[in-house]
Structure formats: C-alpha cells, structure tokens
Amino acid sequence: MASKEQLMAVARSCSYYRVEGMHNLLTYPERSCENCLNWDGERCKINVFDNVLTGLDQT
Numbered sequence: 001m002a003s004k005e006q007l008m009a010v011a012r013s014c015s016y017y018r019v020e021g022m023h024n025l026l027t028y029p030e031r032s033c034e035n036c037l038n039w040d041g042e043r044c045k046i047n048v049f050d051n052v053l054t055g056l057d058q059t
C-alpha cells in the first residue's frame with residue numbers, strides 16, 4: 001500500500017485524476033488518489049498509479 005504522501009504526489013502529476021464535477025474539485029483541498037474516481041479504495045482501477053510513481057522518481 002502506498003503512503004499518503006505518495007498518493008498525493010501521484011494525484012498531482014496524474015493526467016487521469018478525476019473527481020465528480022467541479023464542485024468537488026473545490027471541496028477537496030488536496031489532490032490525492034484517495035479522492036479520485038479511478039481509485040477503488042486500495043488501488044488505481046485503470047492501473048496508471050505505478051507509471052506515474054515511476055515518472056516522479058525520474059525527475
């Protein structure tokens with residue numbers, strides 16, 4: 001399981017990050033996979049998490 005810091009860092013860089021409507025974009029102060037529509041509670045449903053995380057390490 002990824003750390004909270006990783007979930008936030010990945011969500012900030014992920015182009016697939018989705019929330020339900022603009023209202024929620026304003027409601028959530030911090031982007032995190034945990035509040036992304038593609039997160040199922042434990043993992044990324046569309047399997048882009050690892051790719052984004054790997055990309056972060058390369059910067």
Ligand code: SF4
Binds near residue numbers: 016017018034036039
């Ligand atoms: S849950 Fe998946 S799609 Fe959503 S921000 Fe995280 S890695 Fe990206």
